[in-house]
Amino acid sequence: MTRKGLDGGSFKVLTEESISKVHRTAMQVIEEVGFEVQSDTALELFAGAGAIVDREKHLVRLNESKVKELVDVAPSEIRLCGQDEAHDVILGGRRVYAGTGGTALYVYNPTANQTRLASMEDLRCIAGLVDKLDNIHLFMLPTYPNELPVEQVDVNRFFAGLDNTTKHVMGGVYTLEGVKNVIRMAEIVAGSAQALRQRPLISMIACIISPLRIDKTYGDLLVTIARNGIPVACPAEPLCGATSPVTLAGNLVVQTVDSLMGVMLTQITNPGTPVILGSVATSTDLRNLRYLAGSIEMGLLNAAGAQMAQFYQLPFYATGGMTDSKTLDAQSGYESALTALLCALSGANFIHDAAGLMEFAMTVCYEKYVIDNEMLGMVMRAVDGIKVDDDTLAFDLIKQVGPGGNFVAARHTRRFMRGEHYQPTLSDRDSREDWEAGGRKTTWERAAEKVKELLANRRYSLPDATRQQVFAEIEDIVD
Amino acid sequence: MPEDIIGLIRENVIQGRITKDDEGMDEGMVGKPGVTELVEQALASDLPIQDIVTKGLSGGMEVVGQKFEAGEYFIPDMLASAEAVGVAMEILQPRLARSGIKTKGTIIVATVKDDLHDIGKNIVSILLRGAGYAVKDLGHNIDTQVIVDAVREERPQFLGLSALLTSTMARMADVIQILEENGLRDQVKIIVGGAPVSEEFAKSIGADGYGADGFQAVAVVEALASGTEN
Ligand code: B12
Numbered sequence: 001m002t003r004k005g006l007d008g009g010s011f012k013v014l015t016e017e018s019i020s021k022v023h024r025t026a027m028q029v030i031e032e033v034g035f036e037v038q039s040d041t042a043l044e045l046f047a048g049a050g051a052i053v054d055r056e057k058h059l060v061r062l063n064e065s066k067v068k069e070l071v072d073v074a075p076s077e078i079r080l081c082g083q084d085e086a087h088d089v090i091l092g093g094r095r096v097y098a099g100t101g102g103t104a105l106y107v108y109n110p111t112a113n114q115t116r117l118a119s120m121e122d123l124r125c126i127a128g129l130v131d132k133l134d135n136i137h138l139f140m141l142p143t144y145p146n147e148l149p150v151e152q153v154d155v156n157r158f159f160a161g162l163d164n165t166t167k168h169v170m171g172g173v174y175t176l177e178g179v180k181n182v183i184r185m186a187e188i189v190a191g192s193a194q195a196l197r198q199r200p201l202i203s204m205i206a207c208i209i210s211p212l213r214i215d216k217t218y219g220d221l222l223v224t225i226a227r228n229g230i231p232v233a234c235p236a237e238p239l240c241g242a243t244s245p246v247t248l249a250g251n252l253v254v255q256t257v258d259s260l261m262g263v264m265l266t267q268i269t270n271p272g273t274p275v276i277l278g279s280v281a282t283s284t285d286l287r288n289l290r291y292l293a294g295s296i297e298m299g300l301l302n303a304a305g306a307q308m309a310q311f312y313q314l315p316f317y318a319t320g321g322m323t324d325s326k327t328l329d330a331q332s333g334y335e336s337a338l339t340a341l342l343c344a345l346s347g348a349n350f351i352h353d354a355a356g357l358m359e360f361a362m363t364v365c366y367e368k369y370v371i372d373n374e375m376l377g378m379v380m381r382a383v384d385g386i387k388v389d390d391d392t393l394a395f396d397l398i399k400q401v402g403p404g405g406n407f408v409a410a411r412h413t414r415r416f417m418r419g420e421h422y423q424p425t426l427s428d429r430d431s432r433e434d435w436e437a438g439g440r441k442t443t444w445e446r447a448a449e450k451v452k453e454l455l456a457n458r459r460y461s462l463p464d465a466t467r468q469q470v471f472a473e474i475e476d477i478v479d
Numbered sequence: 480m481p482e483d484i485i486g487l488i489r490e491n492v493i494q495g496r497i498t499k500d501d502e503g504m505d506e507g508m509v510g511k512p513g514v515t516e517l518v519e520q521a522l523a524s525d526l527p528i529q530d531i532v533t534k535g536l537s538g539g540m541e542v543v544g545q546k547f548e549a550g551e552y553f554i555p556d557m558l559a560s561a562e563a564v565g566v567a568m569e570i571l572q573p574r575l576a577r578s579g580i581k582t583k584g585t586i587i588v589a590t591v592k593d594d595l596h597d598i599g600k601n602i603v604s605i606l607l608r609g610a611g612y613a614v615k616d617l618g619h620n621i622d623t624q625v626i627v628d629a630v631r632e633e634r635p636q637f638l639g640l641s642a643l644l645t646s647t648m649a650r651m652a653d654v655i656q657i658l659e660e661n662g663l664r665d666q667v668k669i670i671v672g673g674a675p676v677s678e679e680f681a682k683s684i685g686a687d688g689y690g691a692d693g694f695q696a697v698a699v700v701e702a703l704a705s706g707t708e709n
Contacts, residue, residue: 105645105675150646174646215595215620241555242598286553288692289602362674 001418002134003380008347009094010385013303019311026256027064034061035212035261039219042265049268070264076313078231078274081199084166089137091276091315094347096383098376099138100130101353103172108365110328110444115363118143120478123157127164128459129369135376136355141171142364152476154178155185158202159477162189163462170203176224183228185474189466203231208258210238226266226273233317234262235278242289251301255281256308263314278317279305293322293361294335299342306348318343321354321372322361328368328444332358337375344379367447374426381422484521485535488514492539495559497566514563518570528571528578536564540609561609583611586637589626590619591650596643599673603639606693623653630663637700642673652684668703672696
């Protein structure tokens with residue numbers, strides 16, 4: 001039984017009053033401080049939509065009612081589709097899904113305890129691996145193919161995704177030309193331009209540059225993606241003490257303003273475009289301002305971000321489930337689990353980066369995908385919560401069994417045991433004797449075996465005719 | 480007995496207090512003279528410039544460095560102290576030349592074209608300033624030509640380039656190549672850094688040094704300055 005899309009929200013790090021204070025401060029920033037927009041196209045779009053624009057300073061200001069009007073145009077729910085319909089996800093409300101994230105430079109091999117540069121083949125293999133890991137619901141392109149020139153990176157990354165998994169493929173993009181080619185390729189895979197708009201098999205990410213800035217390239221990219229009606233996340237990545245105030249509340253204000261600006265830009269460009277409010281907010285190591293991927297504050301910030309998204313009724317892209325550890329050790333486990341759990345319990349719609357990533361988001365590890373798949377299974381079970389009704393309270397059964405009896409043979413047990421209790425696929429629950437007899441394997445050693453097994457049974461591949469058409473029409477694809 | 484102004488300068492560098500209005504680390508500092516006021520007092524009292532710089536400013540920074548090593552100070556503390564030293568040096572600048580005290584040299588830093596990551600580069604700048612270098616920060620997403628022009632005009636001893644994306648790393652090689660074409664390569668030592676950059680990459684593009692973090696950046700620059708590198 002795979003759990004996904006269940007309602008979170010049992011954990012609320014912000015009170016209603018805190019939410020409205022963050023909102024009011026965010027509105028004050030947008031109105032009084034303003035927002036820098038380096039892309040002229042984007043700047044004119046804001047001007048046309050009634051924002052107060054200072055063209056010399058590239059500064060945009062909006063009042064609260066204008067913000068509300070623009071944000072309200074954005075859909076509160078969006079469907080991201082897989083090539084296999086069973087993998088469709090609907091982001092919005094408090095529904096929770098988890099997926100991979102990127103864009104790592106290195107791959108860690110725990111057997112050799114070493115890292116190496118990531119390549120195209122890693123993208124294909126990880127896509128194939130994630131295709132088989134049930135608790136990873138979406139596939140975000142995880143690595144950067146170091147061997148390719150930048151003009152070829154976008155199409156090849158997305159092709160590796162579409163050609164190896166039937167889950168939805170999301171990814172960051174690097175060039176305008178790349179964006180157009182990726183969309184064209186996805187249209188071929190979907191069957192037609194219209195089919196892709198009806199069932200978006202891909203989605204993209206264009207970052208807002210905290211604090212309070214939309215860069216030229218990314219502004220243009222965001223507008224292009226929105227014009228094409230492709231779902232897009234516009235996350236901001238404020239870092240406490242570096243690109244946001246050091247306080248978590250201050251970070252949350254910057255995060256809210258920045259991502260909302262992206263959302264508004266997409267809605268001005270193309271009203272109703274599927275857009276996702278996003279957060280990659282985190283803290284930094286105060287000794288060197290290094291970005292932290294596994295801090296508990298990151299969990300709190302993204303949990304709070306989910307509440308803000310619910311307040312604005314926008315789908316949410318959160319960040320959680322990573323670690324800063326260099327190996328698959330205890331730190332790797334607790335950081336990944338804690339941050340993912342906080343996001344999930346607060347109802348973050350798409351927790352990205354939730355599998356495979358370590359070391360300040362610089363490195364991925366095959367074995368960690370398998371480990372995180374287990375962790376996410378447990379997290380999703382926690383989201384499921386405790387169902388309380390007459391059947392689960394089981395008064396009749398308790399009465400029937402009575403003092404000193406047992407429940408092993410009860411039909412009630414068989415009826416509920418699978419649904420109520422998460423069944424691990426990796427964790428060790430053996431007796432010490434059995435564990436010793438089995439070779440005293442640690443979590444990552446068991447994960448390594450599983451990686452081998454799953455990769456050996458690879459893999460999904462696009463239908464032959466589709467592949468041929470892609471090769472014929474899209475340049476530079478390496479196979 | 481006159482107040483120990485040099486000692487107070489040193490103390491206020493450690494506290495990271497530029498002026499009397501700064502709060503510093505400890506309680507109850509607001510209102511007491513900061514580095515600016517103290518340096519001016521020292522000059523008015525004709526104290527030797529050499530003492531102000533070495534015992535006061537550098538002496539203070541040394542303690543800051545120790546506190547940082549010990550984990551007691553964080554980057555923002557370091558920044559406050561480096562800033563205080565920077566302001567003091569500006570006040571002292573006209574007299575330094577006259578007194579024949581040598582400055583450590585100038586370094587231009589920039590994040591290359593199409594790259595918007597600047598946090599790492601900023602830290603490198605802070606630490607270099609703290610180490611006594613004059614740092615000119617061109618910013619991020621800087622055109623290759625702008626960097627080359629800056630080297631031509633400013634004639635710095637060092638150039639520090641930062642890139643955080645695989646797709647922008649190659650710009651560092653471009654800068655070096657164009658400097659070479661313009662006959663400017665030999666007059667400046669080039670150091671490079673950023674997440675995807677490695678020692679080998681630095682070598683492969685003909686850079687003089689590589690730093691994995693801000694402290695290594697300072698160490699590499701110091702080594703290059705004293706000629707121990709190579
Ligand atoms: C913060 C961040 C951002 C912020 C930048 C904010 C800012 N004002 O700088 C934002 C959100 C804007 C951003 C955007 C993007 N980012 Co980014 N980002 C990061 C992140 C998480 C941290 C970088 C950072 O600030 N680190 C903290 C500082 C202190 O460390 P540092 O930069 O490494 O610097 C130290 C050393 O490297 C060294 N150093 C640095 N420069 C120099 C120079 C010299 C001369 C020397 C000697 C030393 C030196 O000393 C520094 C101090 O110790 C990194 C991942 C990571 N962990 O590095 C990704 C990362 C670099 N980004 C990445 C990506 C993909 C992007 C985007 C393309 C995302 C997208 N799809 O939209 C955009 C690109 C924007 C652009 N055109 O530049 C990838 C790069 C992948 C690749 N192979 O190229 C990374 C690795 C993350 C990931 N795994 O996905 N990003």
